[in-house]
Amino acid sequence: MVDITMETFTEGTVTQTDSVPPTSDVEYPCRVCGKEAGPYSGRGRKPTLCADCKGTRGSSTNTRSSGKNSAQARQAAQILVMGNHLAGAGLGIVIGSNTQNAVISAQDTFREAAEKALEADPVLAKQICGGGAMSGKAALVIAYAVMAVGIFPVAKMELDEKIQARKERQLANESGA
Numbered sequence: 001m002v003d004i005t006m007e008t009f010t011e012g013t014v015t016q017t018d019s020v021p022p023t024s025d026v027e028y029p030c031r032v033c034g035k036e037a038g039p040y041s042g043r044g045r046k047p048t049l050c051a052d053c054k055g056t057r058g059s060s061t062n063t064r065s066s067g068k069n070s071a072q073a074r075q076a077a078q079i080l081v082m083g084n085h086l087a088g089a090g091l092g093i094v095i096g097s098n099t100q101n102a103v104i105s106a107q108d109t110f111r112e113a114a115e116k117a118l119e120a121d122p123v124l125a126k127q128i129c130g131g132g133a134m135s136g137k138a139a140l141v142i143a144y145a146v147m148a149v150g151i152f153p154v155a156k157m158e159l160d161e162k163i164q165a166r167k168e169r170q171l172a173n174e175s176g177a
Helices: 051-056 067-094 097-105 107-120 122-129 133-176
Strands: 004-010 013-020
Touching (some): 067 107, 067 122, 067 133
Antiparallel strands (some): 004 013
């Protein structure tokens, strides 16, 4: 076998910086650098990478998430948007419709920002989505609540009009009788 040596030359002197041992002395050589790949206990697969090469293998600086993370982030963001609609409807009843409209108009910006944040933290997205069967039931309850809260002001206004009309009829009957 050939002994591969990397040397550095500085002002006429030679210093050895890195040396790969000959593979004849190594029982299980690393397939990348040729160093000892590690102890083999006799069970399972034989090692093919040394500890140094294992650490660098597969490490990536790519920040794009997988399709699953992206889909889960989108689903979690939609769940949060539904919660915001419910909160906005509640604020619309308590404070006024302008507040409700402000919350609803901010939803697109919120959804985009929440998706990006949840793509970066797939564990949080999974927690938001991961209630199992309960999350689906909760989402359905929230959807009905949002619908009910949207209908409530209209129903209240119609009911108030009917009550006012009944009072006016009673006053007309009392004054005409």
